[in-house]
Amino acid sequence: MEELIFRAMEKQDVARIAELERLCFRSPWSEKSIGSELKNRLAHYRVGELDGKIIAYGGMWIIFAEAHITNVAVDPNYRRRGFGVILMRHMMQIAVLRGASEMTLEVRESNLAAQNLYLSLGFEISGRRKHYYADTGEDGLIMWKHDIACSSS
Numbered sequence: 626m627e628e629l630i631f632r633a634m635e636k637q638d639v640a641r642i643a644e645l646e647r648l649c650f651r652s653p654w655s656e657k658s659i660g661s662e663l664k665n666r667l668a669h670y671r672v673g674e675l676d677g678k679i680i681a682y683g684g685m686w687i688i689f690a691e692a693h694i695t696n697v698a699v700d701p702n703y704r705r706r707g708f709g710v711i712l713m714r715h716m717m718q719i720a721v722l723r724g725a726s727e728m729t730l731e732v733r734e735s736n737l738a739a740q741n742l743y744l745s746l747g748f749e750i751s752g753r754r755k756h757y758y759a760d761t762g763e764d765g766l767i768m769w770k771h772d773i774a775c776s777s778s
Contacts, residue, residue: 627675627706628675629673629674629675629680629708629711629712630673630674631672631673631715632671632672632674633669633670633672634663634670634671634672634682634684635663636660636663638679639656639659639660639663640656641672641679642670642672642679643656643659645679645682645700646659646696646698648698648700648701649698649699649700650698651758651760651761652760654696662684662695665686667686667688668684668685668686669684669687669719669720669723670683670696671712671715671716671719673708673711673712673715675703680699680700680702680703680708681703681708681709682696682697682698682712683696683697683712683713685720685728687720687723687725689724690724690725690726691725691727691728691729692716692720692723692725692727692729693728693730694716694728694729694730697709697712697713697716699712710745710746713743713746714746716728717770717773717774721773725773726771726772726774727769727770727772727773728748728769728770728773729767729769729770730743730748730767731754731766731767731768732766732768733763733764733765733766734753734764734765734766735763740766743768743770746770747770747775748768748769748770749768749770750766750767750768751767751768751769752766752767753766754766754767
């Protein structure tokens, strides 16, 4: 399998991350929003490179023992190769190193591929945020993974 190389997101990555946002999401974050995360001391953003090209990234805010995933994206041209699982395991490792013991996220009710990814990693659906996604009014499912240290390796 091809190997993703992970590193912290840097200022020069913001344009590519914004491009991935546009490729992957109906309501992408702007370059300005992504760039502002570099100044947020709670935020931890990682990029995954393959042959020197950023093909995936993930972001989270770590508050005390909780890591809240804000963004996870894999370039559509590189999906279905296991990179999403690898990225999420990496995010769990980083969260544990930063003192988190559990992780949460919201996912669109219609995004079955993402739900299946998270379920395969031991996340459980624990609630629903009604009309969470402003662009469609779609509900967001709240998912939690407790004891992330168990599956972060």
